[in-house]
Amino acid sequence: MQPDRLSLTLSAIADPTRRAILMRLMDGEASVKELAAPFEMSIPAICKHLKVLEGAGLISRGRNAQLRPCRLEAKPLREAVGWIEEFSKFWDTSLNRLDGLLERLQATDPDSKKN
Amino acid sequence: MQPDRLSLTLSAIADPTRRAILMRLMDGEASVKELAAPFEMSIPAICKHLKVLEGAGLISRGRNAQLRPCRLEAKPLREAVGWIEEFSKFWDTSLNRLDGLLERLQATDPDSKKN
DNA sequence: CAGTTAGCTAACCGATTGGTTAGGAAGTGA
């Protein structure tokens, strides 16, 4: 069963390497080599991550001489935001007050951050 | 390397079965059997999904006789919303106009939809 | 007590994931 678009998007951004790549692309287009630089992994590994991101529609690729620059695409993530915000809405209406209360209670704890 | 909390959350909701379970839990607590009913898979399979959701902190479990009811938990998904909204913000400010332009350009296609 | 119900773990399986190395294609430029 091929996964639906939302699942594709979410599993694409579930990987920290791929999120870091997306963050980097917020500063503008970048080549594969530039994207790979911060990581301790091979170029082909980065290529695979880029393929996943492209498959989810989160990036698109251009062509400039030998370079195949990547840039961000907006739409699919909007859908993900939509889904998650369904839940936000639910929690905002029914759980926010309890949530705030809990945080306040934890804040009264002197300095032990055990959670 | 154990994954960070955000990755845990996102990969938990990347699965359509688990999203359906969360949706169901928006209507209130439910037992494992109740949660399993709509699906064509075995109870142990559902148990595994519940374990993933619990591991991500998205649900918690109670105890009532033989039942071990599940309920939603709010916090981890908030973090996910936060991360994704970082991107929304970026796109809203810098890409929306380009986005609209591109859609208009694609709309040179015969009769196409507006939004 | 015996029998039923709810839920779990263990062991197993095939498919997918996330990485590697090797090697090749395509473009640049001496």
Add this chain to the structure above:
DNA sequence: TCACTTCCTAACCAATCGGTTAGCTAACTG
């Protein structure tokens, strides 16, 4: 032409994922 750079695919590998069945515990019920 030849060398170099950039990026890709192919093949492989270990680990994880998503499901199964079998069998167990714990709690209710007759």
